[in-house]
Amino acid sequence: MIICKDSNYLRNILRKLRELNNDVGFVPTMGALHQGHMTLIEKSVSENGITVVSIFVNPRQFNQSEDFENYPRTLDEDLKLLQYSGCDVAFLPEYENVFNDDTKIEVEFNGLDSVLEGEHRPGHFQGVVDVVYRLFDIITPDKAYFGKKDYQQLLIISKMVEFFNLPIEIIPCSIVREKDGLALSSRNKRLNKVERENAVIISKAIFLAKNEYRNETVNNVKKIVWNMISENQYLTPEYIEICDPKTLKLCSGNEEAVNKLLLTAVYCGKVRLIDNILLDSN
Numbered sequence: 001m002i003i004c005k006d007s008n009y010l011r012n013i014l015r016k017l018r019e020l021n022n023d024v025g026f027v028p029t030m031g032a033l034h035q036g037h038m039t040l041i042e043k044s045v046s047e048n049g050i051t052v053v054s055i056f057v058n059p060r061q062f063n064q065s066e067d068f069e070n071y072p073r074t075l076d077e078d079l080k081l082l083q084y085s086g087c088d089v090a091f092l093p094e095y096e097n098v099f100n101d102d103t104k105i106e107v108e109f110n111g112l113d114s115v116l117e118g119e120h121r122p123g124h125f126q127g128v129v130d131v132v133y134r135l136f137d138i139i140t141p142d143k144a145y146f147g148k149k150d151y152q153q154l155l156i157i158s159k160m161v162e163f164f165n166l167p168i169e170i171i172p173c174s175i176v177r178e179k180d181g182l183a184l185s186s187r188n189k190r191l192n193k194v195e196r197e198n199a200v201i202i203s204k205a206i207f208l209a210k211n212e213y214r215n216e217t218v219n220n221v222k223k224i225v226w227n228m229i230s231e232n233q234y235l236t237p238e239y240i241e242i243c244d245p246k247t248l249k250l251c252s253g254n255e256e257a258v259n260k261l262l263l264t265a266v267y268c269g270k271v272r273l274i275d276n277i278l279l280d281s282n
């Protein structure tokens with residue numbers, strides 16, 4: 001595995017590797033790698049001759065400096081995991097190497113960026129688009145892998161690719177969960193034991209909505225999930241919304257929730273966790 005910190009060096013390496021007729025798969029991450037990331041990497045390795053994984057904690061996508069400072073960083077362990085994953089190139093850029101100017105990448109999202117995470121984390125998606133656009137420009141992958149865990153991000157990046165007509169296929173990957181159901185997240189590393197035990201209520205509540213209440217109205221399902229989560233003393237829901245899974249248009253209260261997407265952000269102590277589930281019958 002090549003470890004590379006410089007974007008020009010990376011461009012050169014990839015030019016040479018492409019001459020050997022390799023497709024390039026790319027998995028952007030912020031590190032503190034877990035099985036969710038590893039599943040994306042495994043998929044890229046199985047579908048491409050070359051897999052590039054970036055680890056870059058992008059300050060521009062954090063709307064709170066405390067969250068950026070406390071974001072888990074476990075580079076030595078990450079590199080060990082990558083060594084055995086089939087990853088060919090680990091890209092570990094410095095800030096200046098990615099952002100050599102202040103230009104904001106402007107995309108017309110038609111409201112996709114102003115709901116849910118966009119509403120509650122102002123500037124977050126601008127930061128995501130600014131970094132992913134630049135990483136795509138450096139790496140020019142054939143395929144790029146994104147988890148449905150960050151469902152809105154996946155749609156935002158797909159829209160960005162469409163907007164600029166980039167020749168990159170965006171591959172959505174299913175959410176990987178702990179045995180008890182909690183969605184894997186780097187931020188889970190910040191939960192203490194008792195918070196971790198209670199965080200599972202988030203996935204329990206959304207699975208209950210899917211399995212028992214999907215034929216209820218949107219309002220009822222939201223109420224049931226909200227109550228179940230907020231009754232727990234360690235959990236404070238920030239939002240629970242039910243949306244069209246393609247457009248993320250918020251659904252109105254009297255519609256049936258079935259086949260819609262439920263998305264939530266919940267504070268567990270000081271740690272903000274997100275999760276989502278399609279309210280279908282599968």
Ligand code: AMP
Binds near residue numbers: 150174184186
């Ligand atoms: P992050 O390092 O949190 O920016 O995540 C990097 C990529 O891994 C993103 O595309 C995430 O959606 C994806 N990812 C993170 N957690 C999971 C998970 N539990 N299951 C599937 N994909 C995930």
